[in-house]
Amino acid sequence: MGQFGSVTLELLNGLASSFFLFILTLLISIPLGLLMCFCTMSKFKPLSWLFQGIVLVLRGTPLMLQIFVIFYVPGLLFGFQWPTMNTGWSWFDATFSTRFIAALVAFGINYAAYFSEIFRGGIQSIPKGQFEAGAVLGMSRREIFRKVILLQMIKRIVPPMGNEIITLVKDTSLANVIAVTELMFRAQQQLNKGLIWPIFYAGLFYFLFNALITYLLKIAERKLEYIKI
Amino acid sequence: MGYFVVRNLYKSYGKNLVLDDINFSIEKGQVLSIIGRSGCGKTTLLRSLNYLESIDSGEVYLEDELLLSNEFPKKENDIIKKRIHYGLVFQSFNLFPQYNVYQNIELPLKLMEEKRKKDNLPSLLNKRIEEEILELLDKVGLKNKMDIYPSQLSGGQCQRVAIARAMALKPDILCFDEPTSALDPELTGEVLKVILELKVKYHLTMIIVTHEMAFAKTISDKVMFMDGGKIVDYGSPDDVFNSQNEKTKNFLKSSITLNQ
Ligand SMILES: Nc1ncnc2c1ncn2[C@@H]1O[C@H](COP(=O)(O)OP(=O)(O)O)[C@@H](O)[C@H]1O
Ligand SMILES: [Mg+2]
Numbered sequence: 001m002g003q004f005g006s007v008t009l010e011l012l013n014g015l016a017s018s019f020f021l022f023i024l025t026l027l028i029s030i031p032l033g034l035l036m037c038f039c040t041m042s043k044f045k046p047l048s049w050l051f052q053g054i055v056l057v058l059r060g061t062p063l064m065l066q067i068f069v070i071f072y073v074p075g076l077l078f079g080f081q082w083p084t085m086n087t088g089w090s091w092f093d094a095t096f097s098t099r100f101i102a103a104l105v106a107f108g109i110n111y112a113a114y115f116s117e118i119f120r121g122g123i124q125s126i127p128k129g130q131f132e133a134g135a136v137l138g139m140s141r142r143e144i145f146r147k148v149i150l151l152q153m154i155k156r157i158v159p160p161m162g163n164e165i166i167t168l169v170k171d172t173s174l175a176n177v178i179a180v181t182e183l184m185f186r187a188q189q190q191l192n193k194g195l196i197w198p199i200f201y202a203g204l205f206y207f208l209f210n211a212l213i214t215y216l217l218k219i220a221e222r223k224l225e226y227i228k229i
Numbered sequence: 230m231g232y233f234v235v236r237n238l239y240k241s242y243g244k245n246l247v248l249d250d251i252n253f254s255i256e257k258g259q260v261l262s263i264i265g266r267s268g269c270g271k272t273t274l275l276r277s278l279n280y281l282e283s284i285d286s287g288e289v290y291l292e293d294e295l296l297l298s299n300e301f302p303k304k305e306n307d308i309i310k311k312r313i314h315y316g317l318v319f320q321s322f323n324l325f326p327q328y329n330v331y332q333n334i335e336l337p338l339k340l341m342e343e344k345r346k347k348d349n350l351p352s353l354l355n356k357r358i359e360e361e362i363l364e365l366l367d368k369v370g371l372k373n374k375m376d377i378y379p380s381q382l383s384g385g386q387c388q389r390v391a392i393a394r395a396m397a398l399k400p401d402i403l404c405f406d407e408p409t410s411a412l413d414p415e416l417t418g419e420v421l422k423v424i425l426e427l428k429v430k431y432h433l434t435m436i437i438v439t440h441e442m443a444f445a446k447t448i449s450d451k452v453m454f455m456d457g458g459k460i461v462d463y464g465s466p467d468d469v470f471n472s473q474n475e476k477t478k479n480f481l482k483s484s485i486t487l488n489q
Pocket of ligand 2: 268271273
């Protein structure tokens with residue numbers, strides 16, 4: 001295998017790592033963000049204040065700092081070690097290391113905070129009349145949210161969510177600060193060996209990935225076009 | 230005691246007393262119109278009856294069943310059981326934009342049927358749900374629009390769908406909050422005609438907040454004139470529209486000049 005082939009293989013492994021970080025972050029942060037959103041909107045004030053504070057801190061400090069804290073602080077304070085998980089996949093040389101798991105936790109919480117604000121804006125932008133119409137038609141709050149509000153909210157949050165998701169793709173490279181072997185980490189290893197071009201090659205991967213996401217978001221927007229709010 | 234009785238209803242927002250000792254009763258099949266200046270508490274009265282606002286004190290009875298007091302039911306399900314006695318048609322229609330006309334009516338009906346099944350209550354339907362919905366749409370003259378989305382309907386058509394939707398759960402009392410105020414003048418007629426038909430053909434019991442004085446005169450069995458949260462005049466349309474009360478006279482005079 002030539003140099004190009006071996007570097008490609010290296011980077012693809014990094015890409016796989018970045019991709020898992022990306023997709024698992026979304027799977028964690030979307031439901032968690034919805035939960036945070038309900039907590040910040042809770043009528044029980046102490047709960048609402050607590051979560052408003054949490055969201056403020058998570059959005060107000062660098063993600064890189066949060067990654068450091070989540071990776072190192074539990075160990076320093078409590079001797080806690082983040083677990084590892086071996087995939088057993090022969091094609092994937094990066095197992096889900098303690099570093100990966102710590103990064104995933106940091107990303108999950110951080111993005112949940114951003115998403116919760118988007119969800120809150122989405123819910124609050126829906127006219128009060130929609131909730132009230134559901135209520136006077138004998139629907140429970142749960143039914144109103146699921147059957148009336150949710151889809152209208154999704155329509156409104158697709159554009160801002162899209163922005164965050166595209167940012168997330170690029171943000172996965174921050175995991176590199178605790179040496180998660182993601183795409184940028186691998187490209188940097190090549191740089192240390194004196195090869196410059198793999199950095200641009202990695203950039204191309206990010207770009208293509210985001211091009212795909214942009215395309216999918218466009219489809220989603222088109223599918224929701226029939227809802228005129 | 231009458232069919233629907235409201236007694237000593239008080240409601241304030243902070244220091245602002247918005248409903249000040251409201252008392253009235255209507256019989257089954259009667260239509261009550263509520264008239265009065267903007268800000269006199271008409272909307273608040275309807276919203277309170279429909280559990281959208283809490284009240285300070287007072288009672289509401291429907292055929293001797295206590296529907297509303299200042300003790301709000303704690304459980305959502307109990308509020309829902311009381312609420313089903315009313316329908317409310319809003320000024321701004323509030324149709325669900327992601328559902329077509331048919332689905333707008335089907336959704337609350339299906340959900341209510343599911344809940345009633347769970348609670349071992351009898352079904353609200355006399356026939357298949359599809360026939361039931363088509364019949365409702367027929368009553369408001371929109372049978373041919375069932376797969377159209379609200380955004381493609383005129384305001385008058387939207388409001389007629391909203392009326393059909395409000396009737397789907399077979400409320401005992403159907404309330405309207407200025408049903409034509411958001412409409413272009415040329416569209417108010419079709420909506421008022423539908424409401425009038427509900428009285429003439431189906432004898433629904435209705436409470437209508439309206440600025441359409443001619444309509445109120447025609448459709449009402451009782452008319453209520455409110456001012457500053459109080460009932461100033463209450464009686465037959467003849468009584469109220471020929472009232473000797475200065476406040477009522479002033480209001481009627483100003484609304485006539487407005488309509489011209
Ligand atoms: N949510 C609210 N909070 C505080 N005051 C309100 C609220 N809704 C209505 N009001 C006040 O209550 C009074 C009656 O309002 P409303 O019932 O809407 O009158 P109408 O429908 O007759 O125009 C007004 O003075 C209005 O400012
Ligand atoms: Mg009003």
